Amino acid sequence: MDKIFIRGLKVETIIGVYDWERHANRPLSFDLDLGADFTDAAASDHVRDAIDYAAIMETITKIATEYHPALLEALAEKIARALFKDFPLLMTLRMAIHKPGAIPVEDVGVEIERRREDYAACGVR
Template sequence: MAELPADRILLRGIAARAVVGVYAFEREASRPLSFDLELACDLAPAGASDDVADTLDYDAAAAVVHAVCAELAPQLIETLAETVAARLLGLPRVAAATVTVHKPGAVTGVEDIAVRITRRHDSAPSV
């Protein structure tokens, strides 16, 4: 298994809306979600060149989140996380993606629930 780059690009608090949930009332309208992304990329070329072409397109990464939320209406936030991670791995330079999906207010008395997954090109799901 190839070693991952130590470098990371972090996108925190990507606000999105999606229809997600098991219960009928959750299926009636989209709800606010928040996504955090941690993308393993080799950033040395960009650091050396100071050229945007040598790094990850941050807008493209955020757009993946918005596209998945617009296309899917899953029961589980786990499904959103898996789909976002798979698509992020399709972006140039991304060797691994950690995706956290926050679903605030999903459980009464709990401020936030979240799932976090890490996926990489050359491995099974990570724990």
């Protein structure tokens, strides 16, 4: 399995359980590993045969700025479903969402790992 990695995608959004978190944008940082087979992309040297990571970043940014859940877990799942739906070459996903300043520690967040087959029952092929 080949991988694209994205580290440190920054998005400002409203997210949180507490009232004080829901009155202003908060920073989030995303780290992703996107698994796919790069054989066709390597042979053609054309983005149509690859996962367009700029489009991945746009999808994440759009969802994170428009969807305002209480939990990072809900945001992570919504993004994962969208990525598997919109990017048919994507086979595996590891995504960490960091929420700096949420609590007084160096780093806090969630990490999920998903495979395309996890969503087969939902109609994502």
